[in-house]
Amino acid sequence: xxxxxxxxxxxxxxxxxxxxxxxxxxxxxxxxxxxxxxxxxxxxxxxxxxxxxxxxxxxxxxxxxxxxxxxxxxxxxxxxxxxxxxxxxxxxxxxxxxxxxxxxxxxxxxxxxxxxxxxxxxxxxxxxxxxxxxxxxxxxxxxxxxxxxxxxxxxxxxxxxxxxxxxxxxxxxxxxxxxxxxxxx
Numbered sequence: 001x002x003x004x005x006x007x008x009x010x011x012x013x014x015x016x017x018x019x020x021x022x023x024x025x026x027x028x029x030x031x032x033x034x035x036x037x038x039x040x041x042x043x044x045x046x047x048x049x050x051x052x053x054x055x056x057x058x059x060x061x062x063x064x065x066x067x068x069x070x071x072x073x074x075x076x077x078x079x080x081x082x083x084x085x086x087x088x089x090x091x092x093x094x095x096x097x098x099x100x101x102x103x104x105x106x107x108x109x110x111x112x113x114x115x116x117x118x119x120x121x122x123x124x125x126x127x128x129x130x131x132x133x134x135x136x137x138x139x140x141x142x143x144x145x146x147x148x149x150x151x152x153x154x155x156x157x158x159x160x161x162x163x164x165x166x167x168x169x170x171x172x173x174x175x176x177x178x179x180x181x182x183x184x185x
Contacts, residue, residue: 029067080149093138096145113137
């Protein structure tokens with residue numbers, strides 16, 4: 001039994017390590033109000049800074065032009081598969097949260113479910129309560145991972161709106177009926 005628990009802990013750690021790598025980018029705020037996003041490729045303190053933007057342009061600024069420099073996490077539009085996030089939960093509870101990018105929630109669910117499992121296995125009175133807690137946490141993580149994936153997909157989808165509108169044309173004084181079209185990326 002100890003080998004099974006040790007194996008499950010090893011699997012949790014193995015699947016959890018790659019998800020902690022974050023995509024970070026440098027953001028340079030200039031004193032004139034400009035903001036540059038990219039990667040700092042060369043930096044000499046108190047002299048100058050070179051930053052390469054996402055379109056591969058390189059900008060050089062002296063330190064007296066720079067207000068502050070920070071690193072931020074890059075949020076990309078991506079599609080999450082709710083079935084895949086649900087499927088990761090069969091490896092271990094919290095696996096779907098890791099797939100969705102909810103690393104803290106995934107670690108909390110994985111460690112607490114492992115604690116429930118260990119208490120249930122090593123308790124002398126063979127209580128059902130720890131196993132019931134483990135099962136409830138597992139079901140909660142299944143529902144939560146799938147619903148979060150659906151929510152992210154709704155926020156990241158391409159949408160459009162086509163609606164009737166009154167158009168004010170510059171050549172005429174009165175409005176004419178027409179269509180308004182807007183696109184959300």
